[in-house]
Amino acid sequence: MTSEQWVTIRRDLHQIPELGFQEYKTQAYLLEYIKSLPQDHITITPWETGIFVYVEGTEGHQTVAYRTDIDGLPIAEATDLPFQSTHDGRMHACGHDLHMTIALGALTDIVHHRPANNVLFLFQPAEEGPGGAEPMLASEPMQSYQPDYVFALHVDPKGPVGTVSSKPGLLFANTSELFIDFYGRGGHAAYPHETKDMMMAASAFNMQVQQVVGRMVDPLKSAVVTLGKMEAGTVQNIIPEHARVEGTIRTTDADSMTAVKQSIEQLLAGIEKRYSCQTTVDYGANYYMVNNDAEYVERFKQAIAKTNVTYQEANAAMTGEDFGYMLKELPGFMFWLGVDSEHGLHTSRLNPKEDAIEVGIEAVVAMIREG
Template sequence: MTDEKWIDIRRDLHRIPELGFQEFKTQQYLREYVETLPQDFLTVTPWETGLFVFVEGTVGSQTIAYRTDIDGLPIKEETGFSFESIHEGQMHACGHDLHMTIALGALTEIVYDRPEANVVFLFQPAEEGPGGAEPMLASEPMKRYAPDFVFALHVDPKREVGYVASKPGLLFANTSELFIDFHGKGGHAAYPHETRDMMMAASAFNVQLQQVVGRMVDPLKSAVVTLGKMEAGTVQNIIPEHARVEGTIRTTDAETMDVVKQSIEQMLEGIEVRYGCKTTVDYGANYYMVDNDEDYVERFKQAIEKTNVTYIEAESAMTGEDFGYMLKELPGFMFWLGVDSESGLHTSRLNPNEDAIDIGIEAIVAMIREG
């Protein structure tokens, strides 16, 4: 059973979700908690709206980094919790409130019972967008601490509490947002020949887009291209001069991401000719794949065997995580933490089981002590 202290902290954090690089209340809350800990071997360095919290080890022969994300999502909460978000239209719908609480719990154990290794806790902003991992990786504090490896967790609503899951190699996919605008000439519905109909152009693009994976991508590699939003027009009898589509691209290797983007741009050139329009494409936030280091996953498995937590092998998923940028530069891994929620990630009713907090703390501390 999770200590009431951690449940209270999780609920405090759940009330104040903030979007990427706007996590001012969250940063303050985290700093105030860290200031309650013994400071003799602890250094706190603010970075943007996040924090670096460094704990000096008893030997310091290596430095281990543990990363947690701290931002929320632009989702209206519908949980009915007594501790619902106080920020209208914003919610911790991806479990980052649990992520932060677990990190604080692990930090607390490490401060009071220091390991041989140095440990730096990375409280990273903007995971959900526009992406905080890459700039944090390039920051001066990261270069100064120069961790030997880095690891992180993500809550998994589909797995039961008491279980963690990971795997060597690809865990999460390369991802890219996709925003395309179509600009033509509007006009009266009775005179379509005098217009350049952007609803038609966007619709034709949507149909053609489905050919990218089937005909442009190596069938031995995986990719997903999905449009989730289309906007065009104002009233029923005016042909729209502008249309916009929004979607996502996901691939299992970086090269395939380049192939998909090149195919989309070639397709848009054809749309411009066919429909007499101009198009602009924006790939928004791009996340590199989470590619776990085999040796560190094996060390994690060995560490978990010494605990009451159960390790199981995960499967690769087409979800995205900007932690992949850290793993691109540093060895390490990410693992799933079972939280047994009927509602999934990025939903307005996500309800993770708070008993998972203790499990996450135990898993992290075990890995830090395993080294």
């Protein structure tokens, strides 16, 4: 395959972004390509809207797993590219179109030039939500193949093309969504004493929750609680009976996540008493931290040293990735792939450099062959 052909595949996938567990067109496109490869030593197992592809090695002493995510985001694309999304309000704004193309490229190389080890390619749905890693990890195909380790990549808009980066230990944070509803009694703006104002209750919570990290979390550990959305009221002269806040929690260790959630619940109990209201809290999707195994990061560095790719040491980030659940159960690691985009992840203008596709393929294949 030429670089132009990989670019074509990436652009095809870019035009059909689908949300988690709705990746029907994406799965069909991937299967059509995978089935075009020589089938002598591979086993294809569709799972939900994802796919397992097992390649039998020449010796098969161990099984290496490589995971790619395949879903898009509910973002309206604003790149004005000639191949932009054809699905209204949906976009590959996190680089999963590149991720899939790189996985297909690595699979193609491995099928035509089989390594000693078995290789299991995981085309995982629903990384952006509600979370596909945990159920895929627990699935019957995954249990039957029993990989010895697993690795994955993620595009890095800030990294230059031609580079990869990783580090031992924490790479991505624990993350949790946060949805809180406040229920009181609405009424006329002229009679506030007859109401239980939920705009006031939600506003008080918004102010007080910022103290949680500063006073409830070990200062030697990192955590952040961000509220990005608040809804309350209908018109200017009605005191609202309901308010809702939405946000995210991110921590660098699992114990801090538990502590933050307990503190939020204690804070809400106080809000209920102070404002005579009821509250409900929903933590939505929760992702476990991406904690890289030092041994496999070192192996990756050694593999990259034999290529034309440049390795750089990464810093830990407060981003989240459900690949962390796989690393909780299996040794392995994740690495960043530089794609040099002016706009960042989860933005409507993300535009990764397509030259990074072949860099990613080279890096993934090098690690698989390293053993």
